[in-house]
Amino acid sequence: xxxxxxxxxxxxxxxxxxxxxxxxxxxxxxxxxxxxxxxxxxxxxxxxxxxxxxxxxxxxxxxxxx
Numbered sequence: 100x101x102x103x104x105x106x107x108x109x110x111x112x113x114x115x116x117x118x119x120x121x122x123x124x125x126x127x128x129x130x131x132x133x134x135x136x137x138x139x140x141x142x143x144x145x146x147x148x149x150x151x152x153x154x155x156x157x158x159x160x161x162x163x164x165x
Contacts, residue, residue, distance in 0.1 A: 101148040103155070104136040112156060114148045117141065 100117035120138070127134055139155070142148040
C-alpha cells in the first residue's frame with residue numbers, strides 16, 4: 100500500500116508506503132511529538148499514488164493562481 104500525505108504546515112504533498120508511515124507515527128507517538136502530516140488517500144501501487152499527487156499539485160497551483 101502507498102499513501103499520499105499532506106504536511107500540515109505548508110500543505111505540500113509526499114508519497115510513502117503505508118508501512119513506513121505507520122512506523123513513523125509509532126515513533127512520533129512514543130516520543131510525544133506532534134504528527135506533522137495527514138493521509139490524503141491510499142493506493143495499491145506507487146504509480147497510482149504519484150499520478151494522484153501530481154494531479155492534486157496541479158489543481159492546488161491553479162487554485163492559488165485564482
